[in-house]
Amino acid sequence: MARSDLSATIYDCLDDVETIFGDTVTALEDDGQLVHVDFAHSKSREFDLVFGADGLHSKVRSLVFGLEADFEHHVGLVVCALELEGYRPRNELVAVTQTTIGVQTMRLSLHHDATLVLFTFRDDRPIPLHDVEARQELLRTRLRGIGGEAPNILEHLPRAKSFYMDRASQIRMPTWSRGRVALLGDAAAAPSLLAGQGSALAMVGAYVLAAQLRRTQGNHQQAFAAYQRQLQPMIQDKQDAALQLDIAFAPKDRKQLYMRNATIRLMGLPFVSKLVMARSLRDPIELPSW
Ligand SMILES: Cc1cc2nc3c(=O)[nH]c(=O)nc-3n(C[C@H](O)[C@H](O)[C@H](O)COP(=O)(O)OP(=O)(O)OC[C@H]3O[C@@H](n4cnc5c(N)ncnc54)[C@H](O)[C@@H]3O)c2cc1C
CATH class of the missing domain: 3.30.9.30 (D-Amino Acid Oxidase; Chain A, domain 2)
Incomplete structure (x- = not known):
């Protein structure tokens, strides 16, 4: 299995967490007390809570929340x-x-x-x-x-x-959880390549969700609501801001190409890059203490 340094570091911390590779969820049924999960290869299992951290084309999202096309922009x-x-x-x-x-x-x-x-x-x-x-x-x-x-x-x-x-x-959803199932990272709110922060936001989301579950002592309804309340406005702002950055990647016409090149040259001046980038990269988010 090829793993990047960051994923290897995170994976190596999972001392007592069971991991299954090479399988996928095929059905999910939340009966209010437990979530019944069917897999393509493994036996069906039941879980207290299910988190879909399966990226832009999340299977968990499509099984629980509906068609990808309803949320993909x-x-x-x-x-x-x-x-x-x-x-x-x-x-x-x-x-x-x-x-x-x-x-x-x-x-x-x-x-x-x-x-x-x-x-x-x-x-x-x-x-x-x-x-x-x-x-x-x-x-x-x-x-x-x-x-x-x-x-x-x-x-x-x-x-x-x-x-x-x-x-x-981008993935834009009105709600990131339903019953005992919650979404994380790109599955819930992909900001797209344009934002350049999707990995960081996914990790912050996981941290905040875990902290809220701990704070509410497993009351998942309260925890899921607090998780979304804390992060959704900030991530939506990032998604909106990212849409303005498409000209940096692929300008539509000559005028945009000229503007893009002029901006990149200006960013070479340290005070300009600090002024512009510091504002867009500094996030007004306070992580819950652990
Ligand atoms: C070209 C490119 C460059 C980028 N550059 C940056 C950058 O510089 N900085 C940054 O912060 N972000 C960047 N991003 C965005 C970043 O990659 C994502 O926002 C981030 O990876 C989201 O993390 P995630 O864990 O939510 O989803 P993912 O990283 O997509 O992880 C989802 C995981 O779920 C697994 N999975 C998917 N479906 C199933 C299934 N049905 N069953 C089982 N497993 C499944 C996948 O194999 C994958 O391992 C970039 C994205 C792209 C495309």
Whole structure:
């Protein structure tokens, strides 16, 4: 099992928590006292509470709250992330970007001679999520003719160590819990790639929810309500703010491209970046004590 450093660190803390890999929930029934859960492979089980932390395309959400389409707000971009080994050119500690109208290529150097490439492009069409080859073909078609490093990167595509491609979307739900089931992270409130804070928000959400369950001594109704009350307004503000940032990734026209480039140059001035970024990155949130 390949794990990143952060997920390995978190996983290693789960001393007495049972984990099951390679399985998925297929049905959930909350009878008010317990939640009955069916799995694709394991035996059915019953739980006091169920938390869906299964990301943008949450199965728990679709089983308990309804269709993904009712909550997904596509931001008009497709994002593709791939990891290459030994890719050249390589620049340490620098994000190298090429932005043209509707498309951005970004290259970042990781440890151990790995390179992360991010392509972002404007597209509204559905993505064949379960067909890697179809997605790679779509990427090639969409990037045809953009020049720069893209053709070189695309040649490495068949040897990519990992490949992700999906619509960039936000999840906006009126309520993050129903009965004994609650959602966390992207499943409840994905802010999208544009916000650049989804992982942090997911972890803050998990912390706040756990702290509220502890504070209310397991009264899940009170805990779920307090969790949502504390975080939802802040996350909604972040989602709204993120929608303004799409021009940084894939400007729609020449004017937006010019504005984007001028802003990036201005951000090179320390007092400007501090003024702009400090305001958007500092969150008015007080974590409950443990
Ligand atoms: C290209 C890209 C770059 C990003 N960059 C940043 C960044 O720089 N900083 C940042 O903070 N955020 C970033 N984000 C957003 C961030 O990745 C997400 O917001 C974050 O991962 C959400 O965490 P999560 O735990 O809620 O969901 P996920 O990380 O999506 O985890 C969900 C987990 O559930 C599992 N799962 C899904 N369905 C099932 C199922 N049916 N059964 C069992 N398991 C299931 C998945 O395998 C996965 O392990 C980026 C996102 C993208 C796409």
